[in-house]
Amino acid sequence: MSQWLDFKELRRKLDFRAVLEHYGVEVKVQANSSQHHGFCPLPTHNGKKNSASFSANLDRGIFQCFGCGAKGNVIEFAARMEGVDPANGSDFRKVALKLQQAFLPGDSRPAPDAQQAKPGTSEKEQNVSAQGENIVKINAPLDFELTTLDPTHPYLTGRGFTAATIQQFGLGYCSRGSLNGRIAIPLYNLDGKLIGYAGRVVVDRAISEENPKYRLPSKRDHEGVTYQFQKSLIVYNLHRLPRVVEDIIVIEGFTGAWWLTQAGLPNVVALMGSSCSDQQAQLILDRVAPAGRIWLMPDGDDAGARCAGELFLRFAPYRFTRWVKLDTGKQPTNCSPEELKRIFGEGPWQKEAATS
Ligand SMILES: [Zn+2]
Numbered sequence: 390m391s392q393w394l395d396f397k398e399l400r401r402k403l404d405f406r407a408v409l410e411h412y413g414v415e416v417k418v419q420a421n422s423s424q425h426h427g428f429c430p431l432p433t434h435n436g437k438k439n440s441a442s443f444s445a446n447l448d449r450g451i452f453q454c455f456g457c458g459a460k461g462n463v464i465e466f467a468a469r470m471e472g473v474d475p476a477n478g479s480d481f482r483k484v485a486l487k488l489q490q491a492f493l494p495g496d497s498r499p500a501p502d503a504q505q506a507k508p509g510t511s512e513k514e515q516n517v518s519a520q521g522e523n524i525v526k527i528n529a530p531l532d533f534e535l536t537t538l539d540p541t542h543p544y545l546t547g548r549g550f551t552a553a554t555i556q557q558f559g560l561g562y563c564s565r566g567s568l569n570g571r572i573a574i575p576l577y578n579l580d581g582k583l584i585g586y587a588g589r590v591v592v593d594r595a596i597s598e599e600n601p602k603y604r605l606p607s608k609r610d611h612e613g614v615t616y617q618f619q620k621s622l623i624v625y626n627l628h629r630l631p632r633v634v635e636d637i638i639v640i641e642g643f644t645g646a647w648w649l650t651q652a653g654l655p656n657v658v659a660l661m662g663s664s665c666s667d668q669q670a671q672l673i674l675d676r677v678a679p680a681g682r683i684w685l686m687p688d689g690d691d692a693g694a695r696c697a698g699e700l701f702l703r704f705a706p707y708r709f710t711r712w713v714k715l716d717t718g719k720q721p722t723n724c725s726p727e728e729l730k731r732i733f734g735e736g737p738w739q740k741e742a743a744t745s
Pocket of ligand 1: 429430431433434435436442443454455456457458459
């Protein structure tokens with residue numbers, strides 16, 4: 390017989406201290422605090438073993454490890470301790486049921502029929518309960534915002550970005566969590582809702598296979614729902630453009646979008662890489678008036694040339710399209726404002742910049 394399970398209710402009722410102790414963690418909290426700090430007990434921990442990288446907030450029922458980057462709620466903690474991937478819906482549910490039976494035996498009861506699900510229970514909880522599987526949401530708006538970013542970090546100011554540009558794009562150095570040591574770059578959907586953060590390493594020699602130059606939002610699980618970011622469905626900065634534009638500049642990376650915008654060029658968007666999905670191409674095309682122009686300005690390297698060729702074939706049948714070819718080794722951020730003015734000229738640009 391299947392068991393009724395309300396993840397939210399279970400989370401609220403579980404005593405995180407008891408769960409930690411159940412898994413052999415010696416809970417250490419200072420007086421008047423609900424914050425436990427200690428070595429990371431997770432079997433998947435792959436950071437330093439002898440540093441107190443793990444913290445848990447016993448009141449809020451959440452944990453985080455700065456060493457291995459794991460974080461989540463009390464049920465996700467138990468799942469990881471049991472060697473279960475919290476993203477695996479049915480395994481995750483089994484762990485949750487185990488917790489309920491161990492810590493809240495009075496709450497265990499058979500599942501009602503799907504039609505008789507409790508009124509007022511949200512759709513997602515009904516789905517989770519009825520199927521025992523995770524709901525997956527793509528590019529869903531975030532329910533939090535990073536508020537302690539440092540906009541004065543030398544990575545930004547040293548590259549000539551002004552305070553106004555940094556503020557316009559919401560950039561700042563992040564010193565905690567999975568974006569620790571990176572410039573956080575807010576990402577928005579077409580409605581202008583924040584859906585995640587990309588992170589740029591600030592010290593290039595720290596870049597490696599495990600520590601890529603850019604980190605995009607990773608999959609996360611929250612109350613039985615899996616949230617995923619899909620780059621191929623988003624064009625960076627597109628949400629800030631008017632609904633129809635005469636000219637659009639398409640480049641590869643985030644920094645180029647900031648740089649060209651700061652130089653006074655309107656309607657600069659970035660693909661977040663040198664490839665363009667069908668959806669991204671359609672999103673760009675939909676923005677440009679039938680008599681409008683698409684300017685492609687990829688990096689001056691082989692990947693950039695391939696990108697330009699691919700985009701040209703996509704756009705040229707429908708809009709005037711021009712490839713602004715940069716010299717080998719050059720990127721949009723290497724172009725001075727004067728150079729950019731020479732490339733893109735006067736005329737519609739200046740008009741559009743003045744009216745928008
Ligand atoms: Zn850890």
